[in-house]
Amino acid sequence: MTTDEELHEHFVKIYGIEPEVRITCPGRVNLIGEHIDYHDYGVFPMAIDASTVILAAKNSTNNIIFSNFDPKYSSWESEVPCGWKGSSNPKWNDYLLCGWKGILENQKEEQFGISFLLFGTIPPSSGLSSSSSLVCASALATLSLIVNGDPFEVISRENFAHLCAKSEPLIGTLSGGMDQAAEVLASEGTALRIDFSPLRSKNIELPEDAVFVVVHSNTELNKGATSHYNERVIEGRIVAQILKQKFAISTPSFRLKDIQTLSGKSFEEILKIVEELPEEVNKEQVIELIGKDKLEECLTENTRKFTDFKLRSRARHVFSEAHRVELFEKACEEKNIQEMGHLMNESHRSCAIDYECSCKELDDICQLYLQNGALGARLTGAGWGGCAVVLMAADAVAKVEKLPSLFVSKPAQGIRVHRY
Incomplete structure (x- = not known):
């Protein structure tokens, strides 16, 4: 197992300078509440011991240099100013650039030379949020090189998590915010019930057995690097537009929790209504249902190519899963x-x-x-x-x-x- 001392020695060896900060950001496992955070419904994750570690320091080369402790990943370097604007097919360094760029823009800071050494124990593409952990760790490393003392006195943990989530479209992900919130707000020994708009969390004791x-x-x-995730986001937005029409709701939001709240419907009631939705529709049929302008509101630059959508089953999942999160919290409290x-x-x-x-x-x-x-x-x-x-x-x-x-x-x- 790689120790902090080994990482420190490796940093000094490759860069010839001492690291100034070490950031540790956990991965997360979601116990229940899948694909509902981007509709503002609460989720139930916990942070895990597997983590991303970044050692970082300012350098005098006027270059941004990222190195990976794992030799199978090549180093990445750019002169300042770096013109990176995002990636639709992200590699490991793009996730670091995403967090770096988000903080510089938030703090209105000019670019400066930095050296990062990355080490991670979260298996990539495993569903344990290695990608968001990279973004959050890079963002905090950058912020910690800008400010002295506790960076969370400059920006609250809640706002920091929100900032990282809002940065992720730079790497092609329409993130809902659960991963960042779980990794930033977690307390050792408890799971989290996380709710959104505004972002808030509470610690939930899990049964001892x-x-x-x-x-x-x-x-x-x-x-x-795939479209599956973003397809589901867009399908949910189309459902929201249909339900807004059905309930005569006027709101710019297409998050299904907002629609349910404004409709005044219980989970049981709205699940019955969902069964009236069409299942498979193409783009032309969606335009007939909600209008071309409303469909355009749902789409983003990298989702305009989508032509076929599923609606009833997607909505059924979101509303039923949100209900299960409520019931799961109750079961935890009852030790059931x-x-x-x-x-x-x-x-x-x-x-x-x-x-x-x-x-x-x-x-x-x-x-x-x-x-x-x-x-x-x-x-x-x-x-x-x-x-x-x-x-x-x-x-x-x-x-x-x-x-x-x-x-x-x-x-x-x-x-x-x-x-x-």
Whole structure:
């Protein structure tokens, strides 16, 4: 295992200067509440011990230099001023540039020479938010080189998480904010119930007899390099436009929580209404339903090519999953791990069937654990590969010791800075 001392020595060896700060940013596992944060519904993640670490310092070369401790990733360098404006097919250095650019623009700072050394233990494209961890770590490293003392006295943790989420479209992701909030706001030992607009969180004690196992499906998806994720965002926006018309609601928002709130409908009521929506529609049919101008409002530059959409099943997932988050929090408070497991299973079924964001490998790994005594198992993260999170009773963990797993997870601390 690589130590802080080894990273420090490596930084000095490659750059010839001492690091000024070390940033540690955890990954996260979402226990329940998938693909609903970008509709402003609450989610239920916890930070994990696997993390991104960046050692950083200002340099006198007037260059931006990024090095990776993992030799399979080539170093990246640019003279100042760097004209980077984003990437639709991001590589590791693009995630660092995303956080760097977000902070410089927020703080209205001129570019300056910096040296970063990156080290990470979060498996990439695993659904454990390695990409957002890179963005957040880079943003805090940049901010910590600009200000003295505690950077969170300059910007609150909530606003910092929001800033990082708002920066991610630079790398092609229409982020909802859960990943950044989980990684920035987490407290060691507890899961988080995170709500949005405004961003807020509360610590949730998990039952003592609940153990979460994180398992990799052995298939990966780069969320920033594919259209699946953004397709789901756009489909939800189209549903919002249809429901605004149905309820005669006037609001610029196309987040489904806003639409539900303004309609005054309960989850049960709005789920019945959702069943009246069409399932598969093409672009021309969407224009007939909501008008060309409203469709244009839904689309972004990199989603204008989309021509076919699914609506009823996507909406059913969002509203039912948001309801499950409420029920999961209640089950945690009541220490009812059987109900927690049931809700996780329902969540995976909804992700697989209604949102179509699972894959055979994820379905198989969930089924394998359920057949060996797990109470619940579901994909975690965007899906289409990556990891599953499994709920076990503490006295049943021995049953799955021979099954594949990445780690047994305990809630970890959020992003932090160490000054040398």
